[in-house]
Amino acid sequence: MDKDRNTQLLISLIYTFQMQAMMQMGKLKNPITDKVDRDLEAAQMSIDMLDMIKEKTKNNLTEDEDRFLTQVLSDLKLNYVEESAKPQEKPKEETAEENKPQEKAEEQKSEDQKPGEAKPEENIK
DSSP states (O other): OOHHHHHHHHHHHHHHHHHHHHHHTTSSOBTTTTBOOOOHHHHHHHHHHHHHHHHHTTTSSOHHHHHHHHHHHHHHHHHHHHHHHSOOOOOHHHHHHHHHHHHHHHHHHHHHSOTTOOOHHHHOO
16 A cells, blocks of 8 residues: 555544544534534543554654644643533433423412412512
8 A cells, every 4th residue: 555545544544533532522513413412431532542543653653643643642632631620511311300390390380370360570560
């Protein structure tokens, strides 16, 4: 295989893992789901894969390839530290479940109100 072609393939592979990790950290929108998802464990796995590639290709990369891989890893690790310092967001399903008692209480208040009766807020002037 042509050396230039191998370089292009390597850069493409690194770029693929980089974009995957950025999506997993919630830094980029997933183009398939059109949503921003956050899975730090998966992001760590993608970063670890790139670390493994760096280790396995040690002394076998051109200076430019090594510089690119090193820069991508540095950027990803800094972003990972930043994201892992943020509070973990609760899944929307859990948040919805937590809000149900409040919604039920509000529904109960409106059901307890008699037709034609002013709401408590309307009496306040």
